[in-house]
Amino acid sequence: MTDAPLYRQVAEGLRRRILTGELTPGAQLPTEMALCDTLGISRHTAREALRILTEDGLILRRRGAGTVVAEAPAPAFAQTLGDFDDILQYARDARFVCQSAEPADAEALDALGLTGEFSLLTGLRQVSQEPPMALTRVFVRADIAPDFETVNRLSGSISEWLEATHAIAITRVTQRMEAVALSGTQASVLGVRAETPALRTIRRYRDTGGEIIQLSESLHPAGRFAYEMRLERGQ
Amino acid sequence: MTDAPLYRQVAEGLRRRILTGELTPGAQLPTEMALCDTLGISRHTAREALRILTEDGLILRRRGAGTVVAEAPAPAFAQTLGDFDDILQYARDARFVCQSAEPADAEALDALGLTGEFSLLTGLRQVSQEPPMALTRVFVRADIAPDFETVNRLSGSISEWLEATHAIAITRVTQRMEAVALSGTQASVLGVRAETPALRTIRRYRDTGGEIIQLSESLHPAGRFAYEMRLERGQ
DNA sequence: TAGTGGTCTAGACCACATG
DNA sequence: ATGTGGTCTAGACCACTAG
Secondary structure, eight states: OOOSOHHHHHHHHHHHHHHTTSSOTTOBOOOHHHHHHHHTOOHHHHHHHHHHHHHTTSEEEETTTEEEEOSSOOOSOEEEESSHHHHHHHHHHSEEEEEEEEEOOHHHHHHHTOOSOEEEEEEEEESTTSSOSEEEEEEEEGGGOOOHHHHHHOSSOHHHHHHHHHOOOEEEEEEEEEEEEOOHHHHHHHTSOTTOEEEEEEEEEEETTSOEEEEEEEEEETTSOEEEEEEEOOO | OOOSOHHHHHHHHHHHHHHTTSSOTTOBOOOHHHHHHHHTOOHHHHHHHHHHHHHTTSEEEETTTEEEEOOOOOTTOTHHHHHHHHHHHHHHHSEEEEEEEEEOOHHHHHHHTOOSOEEEEEEEEESTTSSOSEEEEEEEEGGGOOOHHHHHHOSSOHHHHHHHHHOOOEEEEEEEEEEEEOOHHHHHHHTSOTTOEEEEEEEEEEETTSOEEEEEEEEEETTSOOEEEEEEOOO
8 A cells, every 4th residue: 555656755745744734835844854854755756746846837946945835835636638538537637426327317418519318427537545535426328327236347438337337439529628616515525615716627537429428517616626638739 | 059958969960860860669779778878977977868868759659669769750649739829829819919018027938937138028818899808918038029019010929030030940848727816906907807817828948958038928807718738639 | 075866887695487 | 577657765056045
């Protein structure tokens, strides 16, 4: 269980101290040498840990000046999207904890432009024991939808499960992102105030025929999630 | 000029061999030990170079198997390229009306993780006479930044202007999106209530060396903007 | 001037993939 | 069995920041 690399363990320890507020924005982090001494690790290992936090935007480093917690601590989790497969990676990293499964009502389907019969899975996106990263609704075409127990036993993503068990190929995904205010009930589930800003992402998964076989909507409260993508210019 | 760190020089050398086609997708790269021997560098330096290429998605590394050039974007997978141009398209459609140009203060640069001297252009994104779509700040490296009049005369995007007038190539753009609440001043400029949710997008434009030469931050109030993207699975 | 992070070297042991 | 990349140690010199 604790077979994670040492530098990663160190990084997670520092990350926790930042996210819990023990280290507030602007505060100095231990210097590299201090980390080496107190933790009994080499400088390379300490730097590797600090590199992770730097890439996550949690800390700022300046030669000669030291390391401080970033002013606006970046969300604990950022999704990097480079290509199609990265979306699936996100689904694996951030575990979907399903809380209810039921037939979707017509009103909800209408609002999202879905036609036909769908199952609705409602739950939370979670990474380890942190507060939930998102409130998520997943609509799956009724005739191929997994049941409640199956979803919570999944090690991968729902779309991967669909492809594996129903010989379905998802060839196109459209994703929409916008800012919204959380309703009272949504906010309470996520443990934030009503009207808190949230990033709403809607993904529509289509098969080769262009038909929508799955739709997921996630509400990420401000500060818990950022969506990051990298775009390369062809050569 | 050639005072770039050794590992970066090594990375650029390998990058060139890949981009010129000397190393084609799937081809084996030299092993770490081979790089050490032929270039007379330490393993740490070689690994640092390979790490850059890994983060850029140019190569794939597998323990025991070696390092290979990543598969070329499949024909149908003009995704990254398409997205890149789409960003510029957005910049052309939504005109940037600059309201002020000044040197960026250290605090603002710090908060965004920028080092060096930058000019700050503040303004609005507008389509025709509609209410502004976004409140935008653009940071441009001071030595190449356009002045106030130039910006407002531009027909294209700022990044295009940089490339055209300074012989600069922007090869990588990272974009980050998250939900935030607008401050009072931000809200009043946009004509909405304070605390209105907004989609915050930050784009970092990098040259071939990985240096950030431009950064833009846009605040899109809820309801005025949504970001939509399409992802195709390569075959 | 003292201390910081940035770079670099020269070792070592390990888990893993391949033949 | 060999060689790969992944991790880790113990040093070193440098450029830069700050007191």
